[in-house]
Amino acid sequence: MPISPYNPMTPDDVRAAGETLKKLAEQLDTASSPQEAARLINPVVAPEEGILPILSLVLAAASRTASRNARPSDFDRDVWHSLG
Numbered sequence: 654m655p656i657s658p659y660n661p662m663t664p665d666d667v668r669a670a671g672e673t674l675k676k677l678a679e680q681l682d683t684a685s686s687p688q689e690a691a692r693l694i695n696p697v698v699a700p701e702e703g704i705l706p707i708l709s710l711v712l713a714a715a716s717r718t719a720s721r722n723a724r725p726s727d728f729d730r731d732v733w734h735s736l737g
Contacts, residue, residue, distance in 0.1 A: 674704070
């Protein structure tokens with residue numbers, strides 16, 4: 654089901670994703686062949702639909718949210734004031 658303001662992700666959804674990644678790590682550690690490991694790791698590193706590209710989108714969104722909601726410190730104000 655797509656995520657929307659009317660159907661937001663819950664902390665439990667996020668924890669479930671983390672548990673899935675932990676299971677993947679365990680399976681990779683016990684993979685019996687390079688082929689099995691490749692089969693497991695392919696969905697992680699796939700360029701468009703892989704976990705890593707999607708995780709980079711999540712981290713970028715978190716960074717934008719933090720920047721948007723952060724209060725500037727006195728140091729930041731002084732630096733920006735100095736820059737003109």
